[in-house]
Amino acid sequence: MLKHPHSPPPHANGAALVETHRIARRDVQRGQWLLHPADFALRAGERAVLTGPSGSGKSVFLRALALLDPLDGGAVRWHGEPVTRARIVHYRRHIAYLRQRPALLDGNVEDNLRYPYTLAAYRHEQFDAARTRALFDAAGRSSDFLTRNTAELSGGEAQIVALVRVLQLDPEALLLDEPTASLDPESARAVEALVTDWFEQARTARATVWVSHDPAQASRVGARHLTMRAGVLEEPAARAPFMEAAQ
Amino acid sequence: MSPGVLQNLGIGDVAIAALLVFVNGAVSVLLKLDLERKLAWAAVRTVVQLLAIGYVLGWVFAFNRWYVVLPLMALMTLIAGFAGAQRGARTYGGQRADSIVSIWVSAWLVAAVGLFVVIRIRPWYEPQYAIPILGMILGNTLTGVSLGVERMMQELTARRDRVESALALGATRWEAAQASAREAVRAGMIPTLNQMAVVGVVSLPGMMTGQVLAGQSPLQAVRYQIVIMFLIACSSALGTVGAVLLAYRRLFSPEHRFLVARLVERKARG
Numbered sequence: 452m453l454k455h456p457h458s459p460p461p462h463a464n465g466a467a468l469v470e471t472h473r474i475a476r477r478d479v480q481r482g483q484w485l486l487h488p489a490d491f492a493l494r495a496g497e498r499a500v501l502t503g504p505s506g507s508g509k510s511v512f513l514r515a516l517a518l519l520d521p522l523d524g525g526a527v528r529w530h531g532e533p534v535t536r537a538r539i540v541h542y543r544r545h546i547a548y549l550r551q552r553p554a555l556l557d558g559n560v561e562d563n564l565r566y567p568y569t570l571a572a573y574r575h576e577q578f579d580a581a582r583t584r585a586l587f588d589a590a591g592r593s594s595d596f597l598t599r600n601t602a603e604l605s606g607g608e609a610q611i612v613a614l615v616r617v618l619q620l621d622p623e624a625l626l627l628d629e630p631t632a633s634l635d636p637e638s639a640r641a642v643e644a645l646v647t648d649w650f651e652q653a654r655t656a657r658a659t660v661w662v663s664h665d666p667a668q669a670s671r672v673g674a675r676h677l678t679m680r681a682g683v684l685e686e687p688a689a690r691a692p693f694m695e696a697a698q
Numbered sequence: 699m700s701p702g703v704l705q706n707l708g709i710g711d712v713a714i715a716a717l718l719v720f721v722n723g724a725v726s727v728l729l730k731l732d733l734e735r736k737l738a739w740a741a742v743r744t745v746v747q748l749l750a751i752g753y754v755l756g757w758v759f760a761f762n763r764w765y766v767v768l769p770l771m772a773l774m775t776l777i778a779g780f781a782g783a784q785r786g787a788r789t790y791g792g793q794r795a796d797s798i799v800s801i802w803v804s805a806w807l808v809a810a811v812g813l814f815v816v817i818r819i820r821p822w823y824e825p826q827y828a829i830p831i832l833g834m835i836l837g838n839t840l841t842g843v844s845l846g847v848e849r850m851m852q853e854l855t856a857r858r859d860r861v862e863s864a865l866a867l868g869a870t871r872w873e874a875a876q877a878s879a880r881e882a883v884r885a886g887m888i889p890t891l892n893q894m895a896v897v898g899v900v901s902l903p904g905m906m907t908g909q910v911l912a913g914q915s916p917l918q919a920v921r922y923q924i925v926i927m928f929l930i931a932c933s934s935a936l937g938t939v940g941a942v943l944l945a946y947r948r949l950f951s952p953e954h955r956f957l958v959a960r961l962v963e964r965k966a967r968g
Contacts, residue, residue, distance in 0.1 A: 539954050550863065620868075
């Protein structure tokens with residue numbers, strides 16, 4: 452099992468936030484492994500970063516972690532408990548996956564921020580306009596940003612909206628699938644800052660897995676380094692942390 | 699021609715009408731539409747299929763036994779079910795079965811209401827009523843089903859990013875799919891609604907025309923047509939909803955996953 456040698460203290464009940472046991476994905480038609488059986492544990496307080504060539508299976512792994520695709524083997528545990536069919540929606544609410552290309556609904560920014568509260572999983576929560584305004588402030592967006600139509604947003608602005616939409620819901624962990632890969636540098640910095648702020652607010656309870664192909668970003672957003680090559684997840688940091696980080 | 703007596707058509711009379719297909723042929727040649735072969739084939743099919751069904755129906759009406767009527771109706775339903783699954787650029791495993799089930803259940807349920815509750819036929823399988831009425835219901839239901847499911851697959855493909863974002867936010871599979879499903883059902887119901895809006899003004903339905911030609915009073919013919927329109931509307935709505943829900947169940951797993959790999963491009967047929 453891949454475990455970081457300097458893991459922070461485990462969660463109250465001793466279990467990792469998210470733990471996978473030999474999760475695997477296969478392309479049945481071509482008979483290829485998309486993801487070889489992978490063991491991985493994400494503990495509260497960890498900032499993991501996953502790098503690797505494009506097409507190596509980074510997204511496949513992250514989507515598997517978010518339970519978005521059917522697994523061809525293995526299991527995911529959440530606080531030590533298996534994620535059953537009944538808990539899967541609950542799980543996704545807390546272990547939030549953010550895709551590379553943001554998908555916003557028609558309408559304005561506020562419509563998009565309110566959308567999660569229309570879902571059954573959030574029926575006991577309420578939209579907090581002041582809080583989202585503060586988040587947009589932190590990202591350098593003015594207060595009239597909420598009324599902007601999503602069709603007029605740049606790619607960077609759309610990704611900031613998608614990120615704020617997730618952060619306002621207080622997830623435990625963020626699974627970030629190259630969220631800044633197609634953004635301008637300014638937006639990319641805003642996204643990194645939002646994630647860092649969110650993490651620092653409760654760093655003993657939160658965690659991130661950040662997929663990145665930018666080594667500079669990788670060293671900024673993660674302390675624990677994983678790699679993906681041809682569907683094989685490895686953690687070279689366990690062997691030579693400084694050499695990997697310098698690459 | 700005296701009212702109430704249908705002018706009989708001889709083979710020669712039909713042949714004169716069939717010659718009109720040469721007008722289509724001339725259009726195709728003059729405009730270089732390259733449709734001559736298709737036209738010829740369509741014309742032959744029209745003649746052969748209708749002659750065949752004429753003989754079959756003549757025999758079934760004369761024989762008049764439930765064990766002949768029911769299998770014929772089942773065969774019609776199966777053919778409608780196959781046809782309902784043939785539309786669009788994509789398909790999914792099980793689409794044909796879903797199409798047959800949704801068309802079968804909706805059309806037979808509504809036909810039963812029409813035949814047993816409204817028209818009250820005797821005996822219960824009276825083929826002169828049961829077969830044409832089921833046929834009309836089937837034809838319109840299969841249009842609704844095929845349009846609805848085609849739209850469902852289109853919407854889910856076009857909205858894939860949004861569907862997955864919704865799921866990632868913690869939406870249930872139904873919450874993620876409902877926008878697409880709603881569009882799909884709407885698309886399936888629109889043709890019937892359009893038809894109902896113009897019936898009698900722009901179009902005179904074939905059944906009504908036929909009854910009037912056969913000497914039925916227009917008022918009676920119109921009553922039949924009203925009944926048929928509502929039967930058609932009901933069945934195509936039920937069939938469309940059923941087919942869209944069945945497609946939804948195939949394309950979304952109980953684990954709230956969108957199984958996009960099940961949507962496959964239809965292989966082009968030579």
